[in-house]
Amino acid sequence: MEIFLASSLNNEAIELERAGNYVGAEAKHLEALRLKIIGSGEHSIHVAFTRNGLGELYLKMGKLDDAQEQLEKAVAVREAAITDCGRDIIEGDNFDTACSRDNMGRMFEMRGDFEKSVAWRTKGAPNHMICSYFDCPGSMSCQFSRRTDLQACARCKAAFYCGKDCQRQDWKARHKVYCKASGVATPAAG
Numbered sequence: 001m002e003i004f005l006a007s008s009l010n011n012e013a014i015e016l017e018r019a020g021n022y023v024g025a026e027a028k029h030l031e032a033l034r035l036k037i038i039g040s041g042e043h044s045i046h047v048a049f050t051r052n053g054l055g056e057l058y059l060k061m062g063k064l065d066d067a068q069e070q071l072e073k074a075v076a077v078r079e080a081a082i083t084d085c086g087r088d089i090i091e092g093d094n095f096d097t098a099c100s101r102d103n104m105g106r107m108f109e110m111r112g113d114f115e116k117s118v119a120w121r122t123k124g125a126p127n128h129m130i131c132s133y134f135d136c137p138g139s140m141s142c143q144f145s146r147r148t149d150l151q152a153c154a155r156c157k158a159a160f161y162c163g164k165d166c167q168r169q170d171w172k173a174r175h176k177v178y179c180k181a182s183g184v185a186t187p188a189a190g
Contacts (some may be wrong), residue, residue: 002039003046006032010050014059022061026068029054029060044055048077059107067107095142098124102132109158109178117158122147131173132159133166155179 013028033050040046051074058067078097094104105121108114125147130139138145150160153167156179161167171179 001054002035006035006039006046009035010053011023017057017060022057023059024026024060026054029057032126032167043080045077045081048074048081048100049096051077052096052103055100055103055107059103059110062110064107064110068104071100071104071107075104094124094128095130095144098128098130098144099139102130105158109156109175111177112180113156114156114180118152121158121160129160131162131166133135133161133170134160134173135169138162153179155181 009028009032013025016022016025016028022179026114029050033047033054036044036047036050051070055067055071055074058064058070078100082094082097101120101123105117105119108117108120122129124144127144127146129145129147129150130136130143131145131150133139137189145160145162147160148163151167153159153161153175159167159170159175159179161170
């Protein structure tokens with residue numbers, strides 16, 4: 001019962017976030033998190049889903065320490081679920097892991113730590129990466145990108161894009177604020 005109610009709260013949080021009500025969204029996510037922990041335990045995929053959503057919200061709010069805490073916990077659970085299975089039984093779970101890793105990369109990018117940003121974003125290379133533009137159509141359809149299909153930002157080398165359109169959109173929406181020339185050597189695409 002808790003999981004069902006919590007899922008509804010997550011959906012409400014997403015709607016509040018889209019409307020720009022971040023404080024309201026945070027309250028809904030936190031209540032959903034509480035219920036999911038009660039219903040399925042701290043280390044469940046359900047809890048990781050909410051932690052990832054809360055981490056994404058905290059990135060938008062500029063609460064980087066809170067974002068890091070939630071995203072690290074989400075990644076740990078998602079990676080453990082894949083490892084425990086011994087193989088990628090459910091591609092969606094692996095895609096969710098790639099999303100959490102990219103969110104960690106985004107958080108380190110916002111902190112100006114491009115080396116850690118690259119490390120997180122390329123952790124799934126060569127085949128399980130995603131475009132760094134949050135609203136990428138490929139990511140919206142849970143489509144992985146191969147490292148060879150992504151281009152690193154020419155300036156900071158910490159964001160990876162599936163094409164010029166996504167790079168342009170992300171530049172306008174967010175990346176321009178954080179992009180700085182970097183000495184980071186991006187791992188080769190092949």
